[in-house]
Amino acid sequence: xxVACLPAEGEDHVTEPRTDTYDExxxxxxPERGLRPKAAAVLxxxxxxxxxxxxxxxxxxxxxxxxxxxxxxxxxxxLGFAGWPAxxxxxxxxxxxxxxxxxxxxxxxxxxxxxxxxxxRDLDSLAVLNRRLDEAVLLTIAEAVAxxxxxxxxxxxxxxxxGLALAHNARLAGYPVAAxxxxxxxxxxxxxxxxxxxxxxxxxxxRLYESTVLAAHEARSRGTRVFALTDAASPALxxxxxxxxxxxxxxxxxxxxxxAGVAVAQALVTQLAAVDPARTSASIxxxxxxxxxxxxxxxxxxxxx
Numbered sequence: 001x002x003v004a005c006l007p008a009e010g011e012d013h014v015t016e017p018r019t020d021t022y023d024e025x026x027x028x029x030x031p032e033r034g035l036r037p038k039a040a041a042v043l044x045x046x047x048x049x050x051x052x053x054x055x056x057x058x059x060x061x062x063x064x065x066x067x068x069x070x071x072x073x074x075x076x077x078x079l080g081f082a083g084w085p086a087x088x089x090x091x092x093x094x095x096x097x098x099x100x101x102x103x104x105x106x107x108x109x110x111x112x113x114x115x116x117x118x119x120x121r122d123l124d125s126l127a128v129l130n131r132r133l134d135e136a137v138l139l140t141i142a143e144a145v146a147x148x149x150x151x152x153x154x155x156x157x158x159x160x161x162x163g164l165a166l167a168h169n170a171r172l173a174g175y176p177v178a179a180x181x182x183x184x185x186x187x188x189x190x191x192x193x194x195x196x197x198x199x200x201x202x203x204x205x206x207r208l209y210e211s212t213v214l215a216a217h218e219a220r221s222r223g224t225r226v227f228a229l230t231d232a233a234s235p236a237l238x239x240x241x242x243x244x245x246x247x248x249x250x251x252x253x254x255x256x257x258x259x260a261g262v263a264v265a266q267a268l269v270t271q272l273a274a275v276d277p278a279r280t281s282a283s284i285x286x287x288x289x290x291x292x293x294x295x296x297x298x299x300x301x302x303x304x305x
Contacts, residue, residue, distance in 0.1 A: 022094050023047045025235070029079040041065040042075040046091065054092035058084040082132075089128065092250060093232035097207045104206075105254035118252040122259040125248035129260045133267075137243045141201070141227050142271040144242075148225070149197035150176040152190055154216070156183075156209045161258055162229070163203050166265035173273045174283030184211045191215050196223035202241070205231045205249040205256045216240035229264055231256065 026047055035043060042065045046053045053061060058072045061084075065072070076087040096104055110117060145151045151170070155163025160181035170177035180187050194200065200219040204212040213236045220226045220240040228241040231249035238244050247264050251257035273280040291297055 022050055022098055025094060026079070028235075031078060035075070035078060038065070038067045038071045039075040039078055041067060042072055043079075050091070050095045050098075054088065054095040085128075086132065089132075089248060090232055090246070093248075096250060097232060097234075101254040108252045108254075114252060118257075121250065121252045122257055125250065125257060125260045126263060128248050129263060132246070133264070135271075137245055138264075138268050138271045140243055141245075141268060142275055144199050144225050144227070145170065145175055145177065145201075145272055146275040148176075148199040149195075150178070151199040151201065152194065152219075153177060153179040153201045153203065154187060154212050155179060155181060155203040156212060158255065158258060159203050159205060159209075159261070162261040162265050163201075165262055166201070166203075166268060169266070169269040170272055172284060172287055173269055174276070174279045175272065187211055187215055191218050191222075194219050194222050194224045198224045199227070200224050201227045201229065202237060203229045203261065204237065205247070205261070208234055208237060213237050213240075229261060 026043065030043070034040075042061065045061060045065045049064065052064065056064075058069045062069045062072050073083050076082075076084045079087060081087040081090075096107070099107065108117075151167075153163040153167045155161075160179065163179040163181060167177045167179035178190075180190050191200075198219075200216065202212050202216040208230070213234075216226050216228065216237060217240045226241050228237050228244045229247055230237055230244065231247055245264055248260045249256040249258070288301075292300070
């Protein structure tokens with residue numbers, strides 16, 4: 001999914017975080033011309049029964065609204081989605097973001113092996129990501145990182161795992177990319193140095209870290225190019241971002257899954273390495289030489305014969 005959110009003409013201040021409750025977000029997606037009566041009935045079900053909308057099939061939603069399945073599909077398209085599966089993915093992410101950690105855990109209580117359910121969930125998320133990821137967005141981000149003076153990756157809590165993997169491999173590819181994961185004081189100090197020649201990548205899922213949202217808006221106000229990796233295009237974060245990469249992050253316990261997020265980070269660095277292969281090759285060779293000097297790795301490459 002591609003979300004382009006650019007500053008309004010003449011705007012040069014930090015945008016205050018927008019109210020983005022589940023029902024307000026849905027109603028804000030209604031086209032100016034409005035919805036036909038049957039589509040409006042579907043919208044009413046989505047707003048009034050978020051849990052059933054998040055987990056039910058298109059047929060179940062159609063039955064609740066008193067319409068047919070085709071109407072559910074057309075309603076999703078009228079709201080700006082390719083179809084019901086794409087809309088439901090975001091509905092569920094937004095519904096889960098309205099719950100506490102304990103409530104999320106209760107939603108995922110089920111029969112069978114918890115570990116097996118977790119693995120299946122991640123496999124499903126990767127399949128969804130593979131079908132829906134817009135490669136043009138990754139190319140845009142990779143080219144921006146390649147052209148930037150430096151890139152700052154903002155990722156807090158467990159999401160730091162995604163940010164650290166992205167920054168570490170991007171540096172090996174030959175680009176000045178650093179992850180900010182040490183807390184709000186470090187983040188504030190780094191954002192204070194950003195400018196129009198820089199890039200900021202904000203990574204946050206579920207209920208979003210307030211500091212990540214604030215950093216994205218502050219960076220945008222300074223002319224920095226901002227990109228976001230998240231599981232629901234919250235207006236508070238999307239408003240600051242030039243591009244938003246939608247990442248399935250639903251887990252099977254009380255915390256989001258990072259599997260698809262790490263996959264996107266890997267895909268992004270792979271794309272980045274292809275921007276200037278000679279630069280990346282030289283960077284990798286220099287790193288290999290330094291690894292050998294430091295004796296870092298247990299296994300060493302076999303010299304060519």
